[in-house]
Amino acid sequence: MEILTNRDEIRAWAVENRKAGHSIGFVPTMGALHAGHLELLRTSQTQTDRTVVSIFVNPSQFGPAEDFNRYPRVIEQDKHMLRQAGCHALFYPGVAAIYPQHFQTSVTVEPLGSDLCGRERPGHFQGVATVVTILLNLVRADQAFFGLKDYQQFVIIQRLAQDLNLESKIVGVPTIREPDGLAMSSRNRYLSQEDRQRAAAIHAALAAAKSAFTAGEKRSGRLEAIARRILTEASIHRIQYISVRSATTLLPINTVHTDGVILTAVKVGETRLIDNMLLNLPDQASPSS
Numbered sequence: 001m002e003i004l005t006n007r008d009e010i011r012a013w014a015v016e017n018r019k020a021g022h023s024i025g026f027v028p029t030m031g032a033l034h035a036g037h038l039e040l041l042r043t044s045q046t047q048t049d050r051t052v053v054s055i056f057v058n059p060s061q062f063g064p065a066e067d068f069n070r071y072p073r074v075i076e077q078d079k080h081m082l083r084q085a086g087c088h089a090l091f092y093p094g095v096a097a098i099y100p101q102h103f104q105t106s107v108t109v110e111p112l113g114s115d116l117c118g119r120e121r122p123g124h125f126q127g128v129a130t131v132v133t134i135l136l137n138l139v140r141a142d143q144a145f146f147g148l149k150d151y152q153q154f155v156i157i158q159r160l161a162q163d164l165n166l167e168s169k170i171v172g173v174p175t176i177r178e179p180d181g182l183a184m185s186s187r188n189r190y191l192s193q194e195d196r197q198r199a200a201a202i203h204a205a206l207a208a209a210k211s212a213f214t215a216g217e218k219r220s221g222r223l224e225a226i227a228r229r230i231l232t233e234a235s236i237h238r239i240q241y242i243s244v245r246s247a248t249t250l251l252p253i254n255t256v257h258t259d260g261v262i263l264t265a266v267k268v269g270e271t272r273l274i275d276n277m278l279l280n281l282p283d284q285a286s287p288s289s
C-alpha cells in the first residue's frame, strides 16, 4: 500500500493511475477504522480499479468544546487493517498539508448545513464541506464513497458535488451495525459498558418507527413519537432531535409519501450518537444505487 502525505503526492498518484487507465475510488475517513469504514473500502474495490482511503482528523469540523483532541488516533492499527483489506493507497496528510499558511477559503451548503446536526454543531458542516471539496479536487476519483450512517453529511456532499460540478460520483453505502443494532462508530469506544447497552435503543427506536410506517402509519409526528418513547424508556433523555424528513432534500414533511428518512441525534452519557433509517427502502439499500 502506498502512503501519500501531501497534496502533490496524492495528485501524482491519481494522475498516474488515470493515465494507466485505472478507474479510481476514494474513501475519506477520520481513521480509527472499523467494519463500517471497511465496507466503504470493499464497495469501492468492487466498483473501481484502484482505491485510495484518506485518514485526516479535520480540525475545522470540530467545535471548540468537542472531542478533536481526544478523537481516537490509531494510525498503525489503521494501516494494518487497510493493508489486510488490500487497499492500494492511503492518503495521510498532516494539518498543514490540507490547510497551508494563508488558507482562507470555506465551502458552505446552506440552509442544509444549519439544520439537524448543524443546529447542535454550528460550523461543523462548513468544515466537512470544505475538507471534502479539497479532497475530491485532489483525487478527482470516478466514485467517492460515503456512509449513509452520516445521512445529512451524505446529502450535503451530494448537493455540493452537483452544485460545484465536481467530477466524482457520490455513492452512499448502507450502515454497518453491531449485532444489537448499534451503528458502528469510532466514538462508540467512548461509551461505558452500561451506556453501550442503552445505546442499542437508538436502532430499536428507529426500527419501531419503520415498522409502524410499514404497517400503514404515514404521519411524521406519530412516527417520531413512537421512536421517542422507546428512547425515553431506555433512559435516553437527551434527545437533540428525532425527525422524519424527505430522504432527498431533508426538508420536514408532515406525511411520508414517496421518500422518507427518520433521523436522530442523542447523548448517551457524554457521547453524542447519531443514526437514521430510510423508511421506504430496505435497510441494505442505498438511495443512490
Ligand code: AMP
Pocket: 028, 029, 030, 031, 035, 036, 037, 039, 040, 145, 146, 147, 148, 149, 150, 173, 174, 175, 176, 177, 183, 184, 185, 186
Ligand atoms: P468517519 O471516519 O467517522 O468520518 O467516517 C468516514 C466515513 O465512514 C463516512 O462516510 C461515514 O459515514 C462512514 N461510516 C462511519 N460509520 C459507518 C458505518 N457504521 N457504516 C457505514 N459507513 C460508516
